Amino acid sequence: MLNSIGLQNPGVEYFMEYDLPWLKTQNVAIIVNACGSTIEDYVELCKVLNKADIDGVELNLSCPNVKAGCLAFGTTYEGVKEVTSQVRKVLDKPLIVKLTPNVTDITLPAKGAENAGADAVSLINTLLGMSININTRKPHLANNTGGLSGPCVKPVAVRMVYQVSQAVNIPILGMGGIINGDDAIEFMLAGASAVSIGAGNFIDPYTSVNTVKGIEEYMKKHNIENINDIVGKVEMN
Numbered sequence: 001m002l003n004s005i006g007l008q009n010p011g012v013e014y015f016m017e018y019d020l021p022w023l024k025t026q027n028v029a030i031i032v033n034a035c036g037s038t039i040e041d042y043v044e045l046c047k048v049l050n051k052a053d054i055d056g057v058e059l060n061l062s063c064p065n066v067k068a069g070c071l072a073f074g075t076t077y078e079g080v081k082e083v084t085s086q087v088r089k090v091l092d093k094p095l096i097v098k099l100t101p102n103v104t105d106i107t108l109p110a111k112g113a114e115n116a117g118a119d120a121v122s123l124i125n126t127l128l129g130m131s132i133n134i135n136t137r138k139p140h141l142a143n144n145t146g147g148l149s150g151p152c153v154k155p156v157a158v159r160m161v162y163q164v165s166q167a168v169n170i171p172i173l174g175m176g177g178i179i180n181g182d183d184a185i186e187f188m189l190a191g192a193s194a195v196s197i198g199a200g201n202f203i204d205p206y207t208s209v210n211t212v213k214g215i216e217e218y219m220k221k222h223n224i225e226n227i228n229d230i231v232g233k234v235e236m237n
């Protein structure tokens with residue numbers, strides 16, 4: 001999938017008043033993905049979220065579709081460290097920093113997050129992509145470029161999860177192209193303690209449920225009692 005939906009949404013006050021009460025009835029952990037255009041935006045947003053009845057915050061430092069803003073912070077060690085440390089001062093809840101794959105060395109922003117007090121990192125966000133209509137000669141997306149995700153990005157994501165797992169000591173939430181249990185296991189072997197699914201939900205809304213079943217089948221087949229036992233257990237050639 002190549003998307004350019006941006007991050008438009010009704011805002012944190014609306015979320016707290018209307019979306020959160022419904023989410024609270026669903027008996028799930030609630031982690032809010034937060035994004036801004038400036039460091040002050042992130043800090044103000046997290047001050048509000050700190051008082052909300054939620055389980056944690058994931059800072060989106062990596063969206064490629066916002067003109068000014070998060071991608072600019074997310075690509076360097078210093079940028080990630082700065083925004084994470086400012087947010088850490090106002091947020092007592094678990095803080096996950098989401099990293100962009102649009103960098104040469106993903107371990108640097110990952111270390112920036114860890115050194116600024118993040119509790120975990122999540123990766124990968126979408127890869128910057130472009131597609132052209134050969135008849136009109138115009139890009140298919142109105143924004144010209146967009147974020148690439150789904151099964152085609154999985155090898156990039158698995159590689160980056162592995163690299164980050166070798167570089168930091170905080171847990172990794174892995175994502176990028178997961179559509180079944182086998183994919184999820186691959187991420188866990190690479191070093192992810194947990195996984196998440198984006199584009200796969202557009203192929204089949206039951207992808208997450210089926211992925212959990214697939215993980216359980218793999219555990220039975222390989223006599224694994226505790227899923228944590230496989231985290232980071234890839235055996236490199």
Ligand SMILES: Cc1cc2nc3c(=O)[nH]c(=O)nc-3n(C[C@H](O)[C@H](O)[C@H](O)COP(=O)(O)O)c2cc1C
Pocket residue numbers: 001003005007033060063098124125126148149150151153175176177178196197198199200
């Ligand atoms: C339609 C769409 C919207 C997304 N919106 C967000 C977002 O608001 N915040 C964010 O951090 N990542 C966002 N992502 C990125 C995904 O969370 C995920 O990191 C990425 O797509 C790779 O995983 P996947 O291949 O399972 O989709 C979005 C992805 C898609 C496809």
